[in-house]
Amino acid sequence: MTLSKWLRQATAALAEAGIESPALESQVLAAHAFQVDRTQVLVHGEWPVPEALETLLQRRLAREPLAYLTGQREFFGHRFAVGPGVLIPRQETETLVEAALALELPAHARVLDVGTGSGCIAISLAHARPSWAVSALDISLVAVAYARRNATNLGVSIDVLEGDALDGALASVRFDLIVSNPPYVGDDDYLPPEVRHHEPPQALFAGEDGLDFYRRLATHGLAWLEPRGWMLLEVGDTQANAVERLLAEAGWQVHPATCDLSGIARVVRAQGP
């Protein structure tokens, strides 16, 4: 079969399966299979389609995330390697990076990214502020490996640590800023099949109401901060008020949240005593 015919059929099949942007996704899959830019796919409709491309399409129709099939995702202008076992960076998380960069911090600020996953937040911050000393922590060995690989690929120096943020492991270190996009999905929350069946549960779920991780950060975070240090937390669509309340109860000074591009309060901002 020729590529142009395959693109037409793949687009129809993806649309039928309820996948958004079916034309774009079929072109991305083809570009990945041929290891070329998407524009090349559009101008070489006569290319014969390899078996591997049909296999990719079947996997996508079975709801494997596109980023796992291509092995990469763009975030904050950088290309991050991703794969099964590590959360795919989301566009709304760029709001957290922007909010962190908007803070007035010491030139050599020490920054900790809790639950770094692919390293997208920590690496984007270190890239934008080379004088900051950025550490990144994750409990998942797969995530730690991806974060280290992405830092190397993107030419950024960060300290990637494997450990459990909830056991207080960082007791001896003090940071000027803690950032985190923690697990925040509740037990009954809806998740699309790509997420529920393919992304790591450890990156998603945080107790019945999805707030367990924030409760722990509200207390542990204080122990890891310099006086008047900041903590910025990404939150789920409806969680900002609840997270602000529990931070205030733990002694944090809560500042107005930052909204994402959809106008949803996405980043809760707080300062320690």
Ligand SMILES: C[S@@+](CC[C@H](N)C(=O)[O-])C[C@H]1O[C@@H](n2cnc3c(N)ncnc32)[C@H](O)[C@@H]1O
């Ligand atoms: C929602 S993902 C965020 C990943 C990445 N920061 C991002 O924004 O794409 C949460 C991350 O927290 C990590 N995590 C879960 N529990 C943890 C714990 N107790 N200590 C450290 N990291 C943890 C998961 O492995 C996962 O990588």
